[in-house]
Amino acid sequence: MVLTLPAATRAAVFHGPDDIRLETVPLRAPAPGETLVRIRACGLCSSETLTWYMRRKAPLVLGHEPAGEVVAAGAGVALEPGTRVFIHHHAPCLRCRACRRGEYVHCPTWRRTHLEPGGLCEYALVPGEITAADMLALPPEVGDEAAVFVEPLACVVKSLRRARVGAGDRVAVVGLGVMGLLHILLARRLPVERVVGVDLLMERLAAARAAGADEVVLAAGSRPQADDTVGRDAVEGAEGSAGDDGAATQVREATDGGADVVVVTPASLQAVRLGYECVAPGGRLVIFTPVPPEELWPLPLHDLFFREVEIVPTYSAGPDDTREALRAIAGGLPVEGLISHRLGLEQVAEGYRLVAEGRALKVVVRP
Numbered sequence: 001m002v003l004t005l006p007a008a009t010r011a012a013v014f015h016g017p018d019d020i021r022l023e024t025v026p027l028r029a030p031a032p033g034e035t036l037v038r039i040r041a042c043g044l045c046s047s048e049t050l051t052w053y054m055r056r057k058a059p060l061v062l063g064h065e066p067a068g069e070v071v072a073a074g075a076g077v078a079l080e081p082g083t084r085v086f087i088h089h090h091a092p093c094l095r096c097r098a099c100r101r102g103e104y105v106h107c108p109t110w111r112r113t114h115l116e117p118g119g120l121c122e123y124a125l126v127p128g129e130i131t132a133a134d135m136l137a138l139p140p141e142v143g144d145e146a147a148v149f150v151e152p153l154a155c156v157v158k159s160l161r162r163a164r165v166g167a168g169d170r171v172a173v174v175g176l177g178v179m180g181l182l183h184i185l186l187a188r189r190l191p192v193e194r195v196v197g198v199d200l201l202m203e204r205l206a207a208a209r210a211a212g213a214d215e216v217v218l219a220a221g222s223r224p225q226a227d228d229t230v231g232r233d234a235v236e237g238a239e240g241s242a243g244d245d246g247a248a249t250q251v252r253e254a255t256d257g258g259a260d261v262v263v264v265t266p267a268s269l270q271a272v273r274l275g276y277e278c279v280a281p282g283g284r285l286v287i288f289t290p291v292p293p294e295e296l297w298p299l300p301l302h303d304l305f306f307r308e309v310e311i312v313p314t315y316s317a318g319p320d321d322t323r324e325a326l327r328a329i330a331g332g333l334p335v336e337g338l339i340s341h342r343l344g345l346e347q348v349a350e351g352y353r354l355v356a357e358g359r360a361l362k363v364v365v366r367p
Contacts, residue, residue: 005027005029005036005071005072006027006122006123007026007027008024008025008026008027009024009025009027009117009121009122009123009124010022010023010024010121010122010345010367011023011024011025011061011117011118011120011121011122012061012062012063012118012120012121012345012348012349013025013059013060013061013062014048014054014057014058014059014060014061014062015058015059016055016058017051017054017055020062020348020349020352022345022346022348025061025117025121027116027117027123027125028116028125029072030072030073030074030077030125030126031074031128032074032075032076032128033074033075033076033077033128033131033132034073034074034077034125034126034127034128034131035070035072035073035074035077035079035085035125035126035131035135036070036071036072036073036123036124036125036126037066037068037069037070037071037085037087037123037124037125037126038068038069038071038122038123039066039067039068039119039120039121039122039123039124039367040066040067040068040069040084040144040366040367041066041067041144041145041147041148041364041365041366042063042065042066042067042119042120042148042364042365042367043065043148043149043151043152043362043363043364043365044062044063044065044348044351044352044355044360044362044363044364044365045064045065045152046177046178046179046355046356047267047289048062048063048352049352049355049356050267052292052293053290053292060118061117061118061119061120061121062118062119062120062348062352063118063119063120063121063365064089064115064118064119064151065119065148065149065150065151065152066086066087066089066115066119066120066124066148067084067085067086067087067138067144067145067147067148067150068084068085068087068124069082069083069084069085070082070083070084070085071123073131074128077131079131079135079137083137084137084138084144084147085135085136085137085138086135086136086138086147086150086151086322086326087115087119087124087126087130087134087135088130088133088134088135088151088154088319088322089114089115089118089119089130089151090105090110090111090113090114090130090134090316091109091110091113091127091129091130091132091133091134091135091319092104092105092107092109092110092129092133092318092319093107093108093109093110093129093133094133094319096108096109102318102320104317104318104319104320105315105316105317105318109129110318113127113129113130114127115127115130120345120348120365120367121345121367122345122367133319134318134319134322136150136322136323136326138326139330141330142326142329142330143336144366145336145339145342145364146329146335146336147329148362148364149182149325149329149335149336149338149362150322150325150326150329151317151322151325152178152179152182153182153186153325153328153329153333153335154317154318154321154322154324154325155179155288155314155316155317155321156179156182156183156186156325157186157317157321157324157325157328158314158316158317158318158321159183159263159286159288159314160183160186160187160190160261160263161321162286162312162314163261163263163284163286163312163314164261164284165187165190165192165261166190166191166192167190167191167192168191168192168193169190169192169193169260169261170192170193170194170195170196170255170256170258170259170260170261170280171183171187171192171194171195171196171259171260171261171262171263172195172196172197172198172251172255172259172261172262172263172275172278173187173195173196173197173198173208173213173262173263173265174198174199174262174263174264174265174266174271174274174275174278175198175199175264175265175266175268175271176197176198176199176201176204176205176207176208176265177204177265177266177358177361178338178361178362179265179288179289180197180199180204180208180263180265181204181207181208181211181338181361182335182338183263183265184197184208184211184212184213185211185212185333185334185335186328186333187212188211188212189328189333194214194215194254194255195212195213195214195215196213196214196215196216196217196251196254196255196259197209197211197213197215197216197217198216198217198219198247198251198274198278199216199218199219200218200219201358202218205217205218207338207361210337214254215254217247217250217251217254218247219247219274220246220247247274248274248277248278251278252277252278252280255278255280257280257281258278258279258280258281258283259278259279259280259283260280260282260283260284261283261284261286262275262276262278262279262283262284262285262286263275263286263288264285264286264287264288264289265288265289266289267289267290267291267292268291269291269295269297272285272287272291272297273297276300276309279307279309281307281308281309282307282308282309283309283310284309284310284311284312285309285310285311285312286312286313286314287311287312287313287314288314290315299311338361338362339361339362339363339364340360340361340362340363341354341360341362341363341364342363342364342365342366343363343364343365343366344365344366344367345365345366345367347365348365351363351365
């Protein structure tokens with residue numbers, strides 16, 4: 001029987017902050033080493049609501065948290081049609097100096113590879129580098145909706161690894177959107193001493209408690225309900241925000257002098273400053289999300305030097321991290337409880353609006 005492959009796919013295309021269109025884009029057959037997949041589910045990432053970050057990329061097909069099913073494979077691909085898979089949106093060459101050092105996101109191949117046309121579409125072509133290095137067969141116990149968490153959870157795996165979270169550490173997480181909550185869920189699986197969560201929203205503090213936080217702190221400027229909206233350019237809306245000395249004092253009290261590791265998830269200098277005030281001497285401040293390039297933080301070098309605080313940026317994730325994330329999900333990490341909205345491809349623009357306004361935790365789209 002000859003398999004007829006789709007020559008086009010519907011896809012959600014970003015043209016501007018308030019201009020996401022559902023378009024039909026061409027699709028080619030897989031070449032040797034490549035894979036054609038049907039997208040079964042895709043998560044929405046809060047980074048795709050950051051205007052300054054997205055505008056420079058437009059137009060582009062959105063979505064980089066897909067789970068799919070193999071439809072057809074080029075020569076040399078071992079996965080059979082019908083196999084459910086996690087697909088990373090980038091993959092390294094595994095041979096260059098950066099890869100040999102485990103610094104996969106700095107591999108030139110990693111930076112140039114991407115799904116064609118993207119994750120928020122009906123079908124996508126997976127290039128050979130991704131097929132070979134970071135497309136993983138899903139075990140039966142990991143459903144499609146759980147699988148969309150593999151990529152974001154992999155970023156958290158890398159974050160906690162770079163922060164050298166270890167036995168007896170006190171951990172604070174500033175910003176309790178889905179990424180902050182994933183940090184709490186994963187930190188609780190480590191032999192840490194205490195986990196504290198900080199956010200503007202009461203309901204996110206409750207979610208942090210449910211995820212395993214020992215203490216929660218309501219930050220200044222708190223909003224009582226999630227359906228109070230935040231302007232699109234107020235980047236705190238992507239993951240929540242926080243920030244005053246009162247909150248920092250409460251975190252220091254809850255951690256007996258400061259947290260050994262503070263993870264800041266919002267794209268907000270205010271949150272970074274708060275995070276710095278929460279760090280214990282000898283501790284690490286993790287910058288999980290970038291701020292606009294023109295925004296500068298006057299680094300308190302004198303204080304940083306004598307307190308020996310480390311600044312640890314962490315960007316995306318590599319193949320080792322995705323495999324560890326998939327193992328954690330297959331082992332029962334309760335990620336699906338973070339899903340707040342399930343939408344169709346026609347509702348993608350609404351989904352991103354909910355994320356940008358802080359009215360959603362995890363939005364999952366089923367094309």
